[in-house]
Amino acid sequence: MVMTCPRRTKIEKIEHLSSRQVTFSKRRKGLFNKAGKFSVRCGAEIAVIVFSNTKKMYQFSSPSMEHILSRRNRVMKERAGGSVMESPEKKSQHEAPSLSSDSLSAIAAVLQEENRALNLDGSRLKGLELDGMSLRELNELEKQIREGIESIEKRKIDVENYYQQPVYMLEDSDRLDGNTSNFFSGTSSSAISDCIESELSKQFVDTCLHL
Amino acid sequence: MVMTCPRRTKIEKIEHLSSRQVTFSKRRKGLFNKAGKFSVRCGAEIAVIVFSNTKKMYQFSSPSMEHILSRRNRVMKERAGGSVMESPEKKSQHEAPSLSSDSLSAIAAVLQEENRALNLDGSRLKGLELDGMSLRELNELEKQIREGIESIEKRKIDVENYYQQPVYMLEDSDRLDGNTSNFFSGTSSSAISDCIESELSKQFVDTCLHL
DNA sequence: GACTATGTATAACC
DNA sequence: GGTTATACATAGTC
Numbered sequence: 001m002v003m004t005c006p007r008r009t010k011i012e013k014i015e016h017l018s019s020r021q022v023t024f025s026k027r028r029k030g031l032f033n034k035a036g037k038f039s040v041r042c043g044a045e046i047a048v049i050v051f052s053n054t055k056k057m058y059q060f061s062s063p064s065m066e067h068i069l070s071r072r073n074r075v076m077k078e079r080a081g082g083s084v085m086e087s088p089e090k091k092s093q094h095e096a097p098s099l100s101s102d103s104l105s106a107i108a109a110v111l112q113e114e115n116r117a118l119n120l121d122g123s124r125l126k127g128l129e130l131d132g133m134s135l136r137e138l139n140e141l142e143k144q145i146r147e148g149i150e151s152i153e154k155r156k157i158d159v160e161n162y163y164q165q166p167v168y169m170l171e172d173s174d175r176l177d178g179n180t181s182n183f184f185s186g187t188s189s190s191a192i193s194d195c196i197e198s199e200l201s202k203q204f205v206d207t208c209l210h211l
Numbered sequence: 212m213v214m215t216c217p218r219r220t221k222i223e224k225i226e227h228l229s230s231r232q233v234t235f236s237k238r239r240k241g242l243f244n245k246a247g248k249f250s251v252r253c254g255a256e257i258a259v260i261v262f263s264n265t266k267k268m269y270q271f272s273s274p275s276m277e278h279i280l281s282r283r284n285r286v287m288k289e290r291a292g293g294s295v296m297e298s299p300e301k302k303s304q305h306e307a308p309s310l311s312s313d314s315l316s317a318i319a320a321v322l323q324e325e326n327r328a329l330n331l332d333g334s335r336l337k338g339l340e341l342d343g344m345s346l347r348e349l350n351e352l353e354k355q356i357r358e359g360i361e362s363i364e365k366r367k368i369d370v371e372n373y374y375q376q377p378v379y380m381l382e383d384s385d386r387l388d389g390n391t392s393n394f395f396s397g398t399s400s401s402a403i404s405d406c407i408e409s410e411l412s413k414q415f416v417d418t419c420l421h422l
Numbered sequence: 423g424a425c426t427a428t429g430t431a432t433a434a435c436c
Numbered sequence: 437g438g439t440t441a442t443a444c445a446t447a448g449t450c
Contacts, residue, residue, distance in 0.1 A: 001428090004426050006447040011248050014447095024253040030445055031242075031249055035259070037222050038242055042235040045262040048246070049283055053254045059285050069280070072260055075268045096443075108315060111322035113284065116328035125336035126355060127362025138367045144337060145360055149353060151338025156349050215440055221430040234433075241431055245445090423450100430445070436437080 024052055034062040036136070045071070048191075063140060064124070066117040235263055243271040256282070 014020035014177035028050055039046045047061040047068040061068050123129040124141055125148075133141070223314070225231035239261055250257045250273035258272040258279040272279055334340040335352060336359075 004448050004450085006427080006429055006445085011251050013254050014252055019447085020253055023253060026446065027245075027249045028255075031245055031257075034238075034242055034245065034445090036237045038261075040222050041225055042222050042231055042238060043264045044235060044239075046242075047258075047260040049258045049279055050249075051256040051279070051282065054236055057283065059283070067423085068260055068262070071262065072268065072270075108319050108322060111319060115322060115326055115329060118326065118333055122329060122333045122336060125333065125359060127359030127366075130363065130366040133366070133370075135367060135370045138363055138370065142360060142363050142367075145356055145363070148336060148338030149356055149360075150347055152341065152353050152356070155338075155341040155344070156346060156353075159344075159346050159349065174222060215433070215435045215442085217431085217441085217443055230433085237432065245431085425450080426446100426448095428446085428448105430443100432443080433441095435440085 020053070028052075028058060032058075035060055036062065047072075061137075063144070064121060064137070066121050070114065070117060231264070239269055243269075246271055247273065305419075 002170060014023055031050075035046045035048050038044060045062050045068055047065055048059060049065075051056045052058070059065055120129060124133070126143060130138065225234055243259060246259050247256045248287060256273050256279055258276055259270060260276075261269045263269070270276055331340060335344070338355060341349065381386075
């Protein structure tokens with residue numbers, strides 16, 4: 001019988017390199033596992049990004065990483081907008097100032113990155129570019145797609161009924177449809193797109209950029 | 212003496228709303244705490260982003276979130292660049308010429324529109340924003356999605372077989388397991404994006420965005 | 423990489 | 437929000 005145990009309560013960097021590396025692997029696995037259970041059990045969306053000492057990157061996310069990061073971008077943009085417009089006169093919008101070349105290029109760059117992410121998301125929903133996805137991610141993707149099919153089938157029935165029914169049924173049909181998009185209500189483009197639309201100040205652009 | 216215990220091994224969504232919310236808080240705290248200790252003990256950089264059912268966002272990160280996300284962007288960028296079949300000349304690119312404000316606005320506008328379209332595409336593949344689609348279009352969409360599922364199922368089988376490979380494959384398998392998307396097929400969105408990519412790459416993407 | 427003694431997280435109760 | 441019985445994670449050893 002061996003005296004094997006984690007007796008240390010001290011949270012400090014592990015000195016010995018090799019044992020630090022093995023601990024890294026174990027804890028990473030544990031953390032990702034915990035994150036996964038958390039997301040399932042609480043219906044939450046979770047993303048975890050880890051960089052090891054050896055510069056290697058690992059990531060876990062419950063829906064896709066791109067999805068969560070873009071959702072975060074949206075939130076950050078809202079917050080930035082809220083805090084920037086904190087002045088009492090926030091209703092009185094300034095005349096949209098033209099953006100500097102720097103801001104524009106920054107925006108273009110971010111848009112480009114968002115495009116890349118959106119493209120990847122879209123491709124994967126079509127079953128393309130699946131390289132590098134874990135089994136877990138694939139299952140998640142498949143689940144999402146199957147939910148999508150259900151919505152589409154429902155919608156098809158609605159549309160069929162629409163053709164077969166007098167006009168006064170239209171409203172109900174639309175209501176039903178409105179309920180269909182329950183989870184992602186705010187699917188209006190992206191944070192950065194909005195950014196351009198409202199032509200916000202350079203200050204805000206900088207906020208956007210600290211993704 | 213009460214029989215209080217977490218006897219459930221089943222990992223499924225908690226039914227009751229209020230208990231799900233309290234569990235969310237507890238688990239979130241636990242996860243963040245664990246992430247923090249992990250980062251200290253292993254000298255790793257960690258970022259965690261959580262969205263609750265109630266749409267609230269929480270985040271934890273060991274250095275700053277911005278630092279980690281920008282580091283991730285850099286990695287993704289490298290991977291995308293690495294897997295793209297680059298023409299030999301492409302390495303010796305021209306000195307990025309600075310673009311006029313006007314051209315940048317135009318580029319941004321195009322990107323924005325592209326973004327909008329991509330967003331809509333993605334949403335529809337998820338069964339959202341189906342308003343205004345004809346029956347024929349819906350059928351087309353469904354067909355595409357079903358093809359996607361087939362690819363994914365095939366891919367899942369591949370990945371499963373991958374896991375069953377002998378030990379010498381383990382290193383790669385571990386990377387897959389860690390959800391590390393090791394190679395990103397860097398298919399740029401479109402001709403326009405490609406064009407912009409070359410124009411912007413050095414000057415803006417690298418400099419401004421730290422991609 | 424498996425084992426296991428011990429530490430830690432947490433689900434149901436108050 | 438505190439407590440506690442149990443499930444789970446993990447550090448050290450083989």
